[in-house]
Amino acid sequence: MPAGSDHHGGGPIRGPRSLVGGLLLVGLAALALILTADLNPGTLRSMGPGMVPRALAIGLGLCGLLLAGSGLVRRGQALDRVSLRGPVVILLAVAAFALTIRPFPLGGLATPGLGLIGAGPLTVVIGGFASPEARLRENLALGLGLTAFAMLLFGDLLNLPIPMFPEAWADLFPAGWSQDGRLRVTAGLLAGVAAALVLAGPRRAAARVDVAGRSEGAR
Amino acid sequence: MSDLLANLALGFGTVLQVVPVEVPGLGPVPLPMNVVLCFVGCLVGTLIGVLPGVGPVATIAMLLPITFKFDPTGALIMLAGIYYGAQYGGSTTAILVNIPGEATSVVTTLDGHQMARQGRAGVALGIAAIGSFVAGCVATVMIAALGAPLTRLALVFGPAEYFSLMVMGLVFAVVLARGSILKAVAMILLGILLSTVGADLETGQERMTFGMPFLSDGIDFAVLAMGLFGIAEILRNLDHTEARDVVRQAIGRLLPGRDDLRQSGLPILRGTAIGAVLGILPGNGAVLGPFASYTLEKRLARDPARFGRGAIEGVAGPESANNAGAQTSFIPLLTLGIPPNAVMALMVGAMTIHGIVPGPQVMTKNPGLFWGMIASMWVGNVMLLIINLPLIGLWVRLLKVPYRLMFPAILLLCCVGIYSINALATDILFIGLFGAVGYALIRLDFEPAPLLLGFVLGRLMEENLRRALLLSRGEMSTFIERPISAGLLLVAGVLLAVALLPSIRRGRDEVFVEE
Numbered sequence: 255m256p257a258g259s260d261h262h263g264g265g266p267i268r269g270p271r272s273l274v275g276g277l278l279l280v281g282l283a284a285l286a287l288i289l290t291a292d293l294n295p296g297t298l299r300s301m302g303p304g305m306v307p308r309a310l311a312i313g314l315g316l317c318g319l320l321l322a323g324s325g326l327v328r329r330g331q332a333l334d335r336v337s338l339r340g341p342v343v344i345l346l347a348v349a350a351f352a353l354t355i356r357p358f359p360l361g362g363l364a365t366p367g368l369g370l371i372g373a374g375p376l377t378v379v380i381g382g383f384a385s386p387e388a389r390l391r392e393n394l395a396l397g398l399g400l401t402a403f404a405m406l407l408f409g410d411l412l413n414l415p416i417p418m419f420p421e422a423w424a425d426l427f428p429a430g431w432s433q434d435g436r437l438r439v440t441a442g443l444l445a446g447v448a449a450a451l452v453l454a455g456p457r458r459a460a461a462r463v464d465v466a467g468r469s470e471g472a473r
Numbered sequence: 474m475s476d477l478l479a480n481l482a483l484g485f486g487t488v489l490q491v492v493p494v495e496v497p498g499l500g501p502v503p504l505p506m507n508v509v510l511c512f513v514g515c516l517v518g519t520l521i522g523v524l525p526g527v528g529p530v531a532t533i534a535m536l537l538p539i540t541f542k543f544d545p546t547g548a549l550i551m552l553a554g555i556y557y558g559a560q561y562g563g564s565t566t567a568i569l570v571n572i573p574g575e576a577t578s579v580v581t582t583l584d585g586h587q588m589a590r591q592g593r594a595g596v597a598l599g600i601a602a603i604g605s606f607v608a609g610c611v612a613t614v615m616i617a618a619l620g621a622p623l624t625r626l627a628l629v630f631g632p633a634e635y636f637s638l639m640v641m642g643l644v645f646a647v648v649l650a651r652g653s654i655l656k657a658v659a660m661i662l663l664g665i666l667l668s669t670v671g672a673d674l675e676t677g678q679e680r681m682t683f684g685m686p687f688l689s690d691g692i693d694f695a696v697l698a699m700g701l702f703g704i705a706e707i708l709r710n711l712d713h714t715e716a717r718d719v720v721r722q723a724i725g726r727l728l729p730g731r732d733d734l735r736q737s738g739l740p741i742l743r744g745t746a747i748g749a750v751l752g753i754l755p756g757n758g759a760v761l762g763p764f765a766s767y768t769l770e771k772r773l774a775r776d777p778a779r780f781g782r783g784a785i786e787g788v789a790g791p792e793s794a795n796n797a798g799a800q801t802s803f804i805p806l807l808t809l810g811i812p813p814n815a816v817m818a819l820m821v822g823a824m825t826i827h828g829i830v831p832g833p834q835v836m837t838k839n840p841g842l843f844w845g846m847i848a849s850m851w852v853g854n855v856m857l858l859i860i861n862l863p864l865i866g867l868w869v870r871l872l873k874v875p876y877r878l879m880f881p882a883i884l885l886l887c888c889v890g891i892y893s894i895n896a897l898a899t900d901i902l903f904i905g906l907f908g909a910v911g912y913a914l915i916r917l918d919f920e921p922a923p924l925l926l927g928f929v930l931g932r933l934m935e936e937n938l939r940r941a942l943l944l945s946r947g948e949m950s951t952f953i954e955r956p957i958s959a960g961l962l963l964v965a966g967v968l969l970a971v972a973l974l975p976s977i978r979r980g981r982d983e984v985f986v987e988e
Binding site for chain 1 (some may be wrong): 538539541542653655656658659662663665666669673675676678680681683704707708711712875876877878880881882884885886888889892893896898899901902904905908909912913916917918919935938939942943946947949
């Protein structure tokens with residue numbers, strides 16, 4: 255989203271936020287019209303697959319035009335400056351999870367399927383950096399701990415079909431172990447590492463979150 | 474009357490049913506499984522719902538997979554429990570941190586947080602729980618009483634009536650949305666448009682799928698909801714620099730004193746009535762309940778200046794309205810099969826996963842499930858009272874976890890949760906995509922809630938529109954020639970016209986920007 259917050263008084267654009275919003279809607283409507291162009295609309299008596307989507311797209315486009323028009327005529331709010339860090343990093347983290355939980359075909363190649371044990375910490379560590387306050391050690395500990403928890407909850411307790419380990423690890427465990435046993439031991443190990451990371455880390459000053467006491471009611 | 478009692482008895486029978494459960498090491502142990510599920514649902518729902526910035530929609534979407542293992546009745550009871558838990562958790566956050574978890578607890582922040590600052594957080598939480606409980610009891614009886622007659626009404630409805638009813642619901646949603654009406658209309662149209670993605674219901678032709686096979690079944694509702702309400706919410710919260718106002722004062726005693734009770738008795742009853750009536754409206758009338766209750770209490774108060782400075786009536790009334798509305802919003806879903814808001818739409822998703830088609834036939838075909846779910850609402854309210862009051866200390870500690878540690882956890886839960894529904898990596902990518910789109914929309918002052926509602930009703934609307942026109946041989950006049958349909962459209966038209974009048978619009982803004 256482009257940032258431009260200096261359209262207050264003059265100039266032809268009086269409400270940039272409405273204008274951009276309206277143009278976005280027009281764009282979406284145009285896309286829908288293009289995509290439904292070769293669908294048969296049918297008649298009112300027996301509608302084809304194209305009728306309803308196209309009518310909706312036209313309605314949406316009209317809303318967009320009205321909104322964009324009001325952005326030119328009526329004074330409205332400016333666009334805020336948006337930091338791209340959050341959206342970009344969070345999208346990366348989500349994509350990392352999607353691509354590594356199980357092998358994902360990309361063109362001729364496939365991404366490595368790491369299972370939850372790999373995808374979980376990866377997502378948390380990457381995603382954590384969406385906040386400028388992120389610290390690697392803390393995120394790593396959090397990722398390992400949360401993954402251990404998710405393994406126990408979704409794998410052991412609920413038996414949901416989520417790949418837990420990389421496929422290559424199938425022979426790593428002693429043959430007699432049950433699936434649940436493997437999960438419990440692994441989760442225990444992960445939690446242990448997470449705890450060690452937390453304990454080995456530098457002590458932080460105690461007052462971190464409490465920000466009360468700024469206004470009249472606090473004593 | 475005897476019908477009502479018999480039905481409630483059937484419901485409570487289902488909920489309290491004792492089944493032998495295999496416990497490792499102990500062999501089969503007789504347990505009231507549905508009560509246990511209700512308890513677990515309430516507890517987990519509160520746990521997630523307490524987190525600032527996670528509302529009921531995101532909570533339910535995230536926790537949907539944990540109900541897969543159980544039979545349909547158990548699963549729905551658990552989901553309902555999660556819903557109440559999340560709802561109540563939102564109120565806890567509103568009182569203790571001044572951050573409303575969702576639209577309906579915005580009002581609670583006004584006086585609830587002031588009470589907390591005066592060292593009366595315990596009383597505020599206590600009266601919220603008591604008010605919710607009273608509201609829950611009344612609403613349960615109301616659902617039981619209205620269930621049968623409304624279901625009979627639903628059986629008379631033809632496609633034209635259904636279509637008009639949904640139009641009315643969407644008009645309600647437009648009128649109740651905050652901000653510009655034009656933007657709300659656009660969001661609803663966009664939602665319906667998204668619902669038409671996928672194979673056409675008659676010809677099976679692919680629509681707007683970009684030729685991608687995973688889109689031919691349409692966009693999964695849980696994916697859209699989790700993107701718009703889970704991921705987009707994280708992105709929005711990351712924009713605000715953290716200034717969380719967790720109360721540092723002692724929580725204080727939990728049980729309200731005699732004066733408190735006397736002051737809040739009538740507000741609780743009034744709030745319950747307002748909330749219960751508004752909650753029935755298709756189109757998320759429940760959102761309006763707390764606002765209406767707060768405005769009413771302020772008007773009726775002998776000294777309105779106390780409001781906003783920790784007036785207990787300002788917590789008791791809206792919280793009761795909130796809970797009553799949360800519960801009566803089940804009525805359109807259970808009787809007509811029309812989800813009035815996003816939470817109920819997730820319930821539809823859950824029912825479909827368990828092979829139940831929501832609608833009037835549920836009550837006759839599956840009475841145990843229908844009445845069991847209603848009875849479980851009352852049980853759920855008791856659970857909330859039991860769970861919440863002793864655990865307040867735990868919630869306070871949870872609220873002090875900084876957001877930089879909280880959002881990666883929410884992110885991981887979203888990813889694992891959505892993957893466990895369909896085991897599709899593309900679903901995960903799509904929550905990211907919808908999250909980014911939702912964030913852009915929020916930044917441009919569009920509200921995602923009407924979009925989701927349009928999406929939910931979209932498919933039903935198209936189906937009924939096409940069927941109605943097929944029956945009338947293409948005559949649009951069928952919608953105004955049939956009396957019920959005409960009445961519903963008339964209500965919708967009048968409502969929209971009224972909302973567009975400038976003076977009412979100002980009033981509407983006032984309700985939402987109550988300071």
